[in-house]
Amino acid sequence: MNFVIAATYDSYIDAHLAMGNLLSENINCWLKDENTIAIHPGLINAIGGIKLMVAEPQAERALEILRNTKRRYQEQNPCPNCGSINVEYISTPKKASNWLVTFVNVVRHGGAQMAVEKVYHCFDCGFEFEDAGSNTKT
Numbered sequence: 001m002n003f004v005i006a007a008t009y010d011s012y013i014d015a016h017l018a019m020g021n022l023l024s025e026n027i028n029c030w031l032k033d034e035n036t037i038a039i040h041p042g043l044i045n046a047i048g049g050i051k052l053m054v055a056e057p058q059a060e061r062a063l064e065i066l067r068n069t070k071r072r073y074q075e076q077n078p079c080p081n082c083g084s085i086n087v088e089y090i091s092t093p094k095k096a097s098n099w100l101v102t103f104v105n106v107v108r109h110g111g112a113q114m115a116v117e118k119v120y121h122c123f124d125c126g127f128e129f130e131d132a133g134s135n136t137k138t
């Protein structure tokens, strides 16, 4: 059977969560390169992350499940600034004290060796935040 890449993950945990979602929907899937990452976590960027492979005939359904999962997650984590759910969890170069330091690091190291951190980025207002959950007041 042919398998296609449905998604790539730079986190072992995210990859397994996604695979678990698909398996519970009877999607035939597996993770490519997860063993490599497990043994050499530093290679995760070099090899392009862990690939979630799904059986080609089920790929469309798999993508829909992944989209729905992501959407549910976004709805639970709206932008704390404007309330938009047009929010993406992205990798960003670790915040430097000023933009010049960031720029110099990018030039010197091509960006690839920089430490990155994950933040939520709101595409509606540009606000960035680390974890929406911790901002909710009840």
Ligand SMILES: [Zn+2]
Pocket (backbone or CB within 6 Å): 079, 080, 081, 082, 083, 084, 122, 123, 124, 125, 126, 127
């Ligand atoms: Zn926003």
